[in-house]
Structures are given as structure tokens and as C-alpha cells.
Amino acid sequence: MDFESAGDFVDRARAGWERARPALDVSGIEVMGRISRIGALASQRVERDLAAAAVSRAEFDVLCTLARSDRPLRASEVTAATMLSGASTTKNVDRLARRGLVERLPWERDGRVVLMRLTPLGVELVNREFPHFLDRERELLAGLDAGEKAQLAALLRKVSARVEPAG
Amino acid sequence: MDFESAGDFVDRARAGWERARPALDVSGIEVMGRISRIGALASQRVERDLAAAAVSRAEFDVLCTLARSDRPLRASEVTAATMLSGASTTKNVDRLARRGLVERLPWERDGRVVLMRLTPLGVELVNREFPHFLDRERELLAGLDAGEKAQLAALLRKVSARVEPAG
DNA sequence: CATATCTATTTTACTAGTAAACTATTTGGT
DNA sequence: ACCAAATAGTTTACTAGTAAAATAGATATG
Structure with a gap:
């Protein structure tokens, strides 16, 4: 197998480390390095898609939540x-509320608490944009068949269980 | 299997979507949702570890590169x-150069280009901190055995190949 | 051999995110 | 009931990151 042609970003990084620091075992970056890199790239794509709806990734996360x-x-x-x-x-909710996508409500049981929910306009935006978001995520995974996706999800859940603060 | 107890963040998000929008197929978030979440959590941990060396994650990335x-x-x-x-x-290189960790060099073949390399002090910082970084990454994956890590790395490489801009 | 165009990096002007201080409210001890 | 401590959210003051303009150097074409 030709090393250079098969390599992704992390393969190249690993090759670099193995030349520069042969004593270190850098195999750990094979997983976390790719998670960071894929996460950052995916985030950029999604951000670009959302520009059409004039919401940032962070604002969209609030709306979806x-x-x-x-x-x-x-x-x-x-x-x-x-x-x-x-x-x-x-800040994000201020902006979304100003645009009429979200509203704040007081909670009668505790005056310190602020409750938040989507307005009909906010629901509409999510109904319109969330399917595009799902399409984009499917597209990013188009290289995997259904079995591989399931396997990947299961392995990631296992990592997630250990990394989640309360898990 | 008890649903609530087995669930990570993405399982809960998926359950929410399936109740709120039963018509949508949200299975796509099983992979990308976890990649984003794990990436963000890992990034926070690493950032905290690096505070000891007074470098940000972004600066450390430059140094490691x-x-x-x-x-x-x-x-x-x-x-x-x-x-x-x-x-x-x-900006990052300005800061690192001011601290004497990195230096800029001109390139005689093209005056527009700026070359960058570590100073001995920068090398020292990487030699000190990079092993801790590797330890942290290993710890995040401690829930997986060697075979699972290899499988996960291989599946992520496949995704990476499709997502990388030039791949 | 000009000079217009392209390219690599830096600078500028701005936006998003944060930690810590602040405000308002609740809770628990006496 | 009172007041100290705890809690929820917001504000403030600051830092990091960016897009677009600016700078400076290389290249190509007539």
C-alpha cells in the first residue's frame, strides 16, 4: 500500500512525529486527532450552509435544543x-429573541429562573433548516455503509460514556 | 435495556427529535453528533492541561506542527x-515569537514567504508538554481495548478521506 | 523592460466567547 | 421572621478569531 496516497491529515502528522520523536508512542492521535479534525471541518461546512438562514452554528444549536x-x-x-x-x-438568546425566533418566560416557582422556548417563527426556521443539516451530515458519512456507520456510532458512544462530565 | 441509563448526550438528543419530529430520520446524528461533542469536550480538557504551560490549544497546535x-x-x-x-x-506566531518559542526566517528564494521554526526553548516546551497531551488522549480512550481503538481509527480514516478538502 | 496581475503575509476593524463581578431571588439555620 | 449563604442569570471587560483591506514581492505579457 502506497503510504503517501492513502494518508489523511493524521497519517501525515503521525509519520512526522515518528520521524521527529521516534521514542514516543503517538498512536493515540489516530483516534482523537481525527475526531478533532473531522469535527472542525464538519463544523465549517455546517456554518456555511447555515449562512443562508442568517444564523450561526451556535444559534442553530440553541434553536435545535x-x-x-x-x-x-x-x-x-x-x-x-x-x-x-x-x-x-x-448573548445568543438575546439575538434570537430580537429576531423573534425565541422567547423568554418567567417561571412562577422560582423568580431567578428564565425559561426559553421557540416562537412559531423559530419552529418554522428549524423545520426548514434542520433537514438540510441532516443531509449535510449524511453526505459527510457517505463513504461508509450502514453497518460501518452503526459500528462507528457504537464505538463513539463508548468513548462518549467515559468523556461526558456526568457519565 | 434501560434506555435512560444507557444514553449519552446524543442518545438523549435523538430521543428528543424522535418524539418532536417523528417523520424525520435523525439517525445521522449518531456519528457526527458524537464527533462534535467528544471533540469539544476533549478540547476543553486539553486546554485546561495546557494552562500549566501558559499556552493555548491553538498555540500548542502551532508548536506541535x-x-x-x-x-x-x-x-x-x-x-x-x-x-x-x-x-x-x-497572531499566534507573534505571541509565540515574543516568548522566544518560535522564530521567523526570510526565504531567499521568495521574499513574500515567511518561514517558521521552533527555537530551542520551543523544542523544550514541546518535549515537556506533548507527552502529557498524549497521556490525556490515551485516558480519554481508556474505555476501549486495542482492537476497538484500531477499528475506530480505521473507520474515522475513511470518513476523513471524504471530508478532507483535498481528499 | 514596464507594468498589470497574481500571491503570501500582515494589519485593521469587527464579532463571538469567556471569566469574573453583579443583581435578583431562594433557601436554610437560628 | 430574619439574615447569611447559595443559586440563576446577566453584565462587563477582555481575549481570540475572522474577513477584507493593505503591503510587499514575484511573474507574465505585450
Whole structure:
């Protein structure tokens, strides 16, 4: 097998390390290096797709989090789902609320809490854009057959279980 | 199998979508959703580890890119490896050069090009920190045996081949 | 051999994200 | 009931990243 032609970014990085630091076992980057790289590339593509709807990736994450919930969510629940800081949630929701895509509600049981939910306009945006998002994700995985996708998902779930803060 | 207890973040997201939008096939998120989530969590951990050396993740990426190369690299080559913009490379290298970890060289064959390489101090930092980085990556994958890691790496390489811009 | 065009990097002006301080509210101890 | 401590969210002050303009050098064409 021709090394250069078969190699992706991580194969090249690994070859570099093995030449530069032969004593180190760098095999660990085979998995995490690819996860970082694929994640970053996928994120860029999705961001470009979403430009049409004039929402950022982070804003879309907020919208999707609310869209798949069967009840209004607290700001802190949205923060946990999006992996951004609480301050970012405030900013993103401010912007989305100004555009009429999301609304804030008080919670009668605790005045500190702010509940958030999609407006009809927000629901409409998600109904329009989320299918395109799914198409893009399917396209990124088009090199794998159904069995490989299932295997990959199962292995990643196993990693996820260990990496998730509360898991 | 108890659904709630087995689920990671993506299992919960998928269950939400299946309740909220039963008509959509959201199985695509099983892979890309986990890649994004694991990537973001891993990135946070690594960033925290690197705080000890007072370098950011992005700066460490620059240092590692130079460390594994057998020749000085152009600014544009560093940019391609780090997945950030050219403007970011300038900023990161400015900071690293100010700290004496990296140096810029002119290239006699083309005056527009800037070559970059580690200083001895930069080499030292990578020699000290890169092993910790590898330890962290190994720890994140501790839930998998060697065969599973190899399988996961192979499947990710297949995705990578399709997603890489020039692949 | 000009000079227009292209290319590599840096600079500028701006946006997004964050940690820490702040505000408002609740809770628990007495 | 009162007040200290804890909690939820927002604001502030700052940093990192970017797109587009600017700079400087190379290349090609008449």
C-alpha cells in the first residue's frame, strides 16, 4: 500500500512525529486527532450552509435544543446542551429573541429562573433548516455503509460514556 | 435495556427529535453528533492541561506542527495544519515569537514567504508538554481495548478521506 | 523592460466567547 | 421572621478569531 496516497491529515502528522520523536508512542492521535479534525471541518461546512438562514452554528444549536424539547428549557439547560458558557447563552438568546425566533418566560416557582422556548417563527426556521443539516451530515458519512456507520456510532458512544462530565 | 441509563448526550438528543419530529430520520446524528461533542469536550480538557504551560490549544497546535516537521514551514503551511485563518497564524506566531518559542526566517528564494521554526526553548516546551497531551488522549480512550481503538481509527480514516478538502 | 496581475503575509476593524463581578431571588439555620 | 449563604442569570471587560483591506514581492505579457 502506497503510504503517501492513502494518508489523511493524521497519517501525515503521525509519520512526522515518528520521524521527529521516534521514542514516543503517538498512536493515540489516530483516534482523537481525527475526531478533532473531522469535527472542525464538519463544523465549517455546517456554518456555511447555515449562512443562508442568517444564523450561526451556535444559534442553530440553541434553536435545535429548544426544538427537540417537549417543554420550555431553563437557560442553564440550554447552556449544558450547547457546551458554551452561560454568558454565551445570554448573548445568543438575546439575538434570537430580537429576531423573534425565541422567547423568554418567567417561571412562577422560582423568580431567578428564565425559561426559553421557540416562537412559531423559530419552529418554522428549524423545520426548514434542520433537514438540510441532516443531509449535510449524511453526505459527510457517505463513504461508509450502514453497518460501518452503526459500528462507528457504537464505538463513539463508548468513548462518549467515559468523556461526558456526568457519565 | 434501560434506555435512560444507557444514553449519552446524543442518545438523549435523538430521543428528543424522535418524539418532536417523528417523520424525520435523525439517525445521522449518531456519528457526527458524537464527533462534535467528544471533540469539544476533549478540547476543553486539553486546554485546561495546557494552562500549566501558559499556552493555548491553538498555540500548542502551532508548536506541535513545527515540532514534527523536518524543515521550517511557511506561514501558509502552518495555517493549513491548524485549521485556523491566516490572520490567526500571524497572531499566534507573534505571541509565540515574543516568548522566544518560535522564530521567523526570510526565504531567499521568495521574499513574500515567511518561514517558521521552533527555537530551542520551543523544542523544550514541546518535549515537556506533548507527552502529557498524549497521556490525556490515551485516558480519554481508556474505555476501549486495542482492537476497538484500531477499528475506530480505521473507520474515522475513511470518513476523513471524504471530508478532507483535498481528499 | 514596464507594468498589470497574481500571491503570501500582515494589519485593521469587527464579532463571538469567556471569566469574573453583579443583581435578583431562594433557601436554610437560628 | 430574619439574615447569611447559595443559586440563576446577566453584565462587563477582555481575549481570540475572522474577513477584507493593505503591503510587499514575484511573474507574465505585450
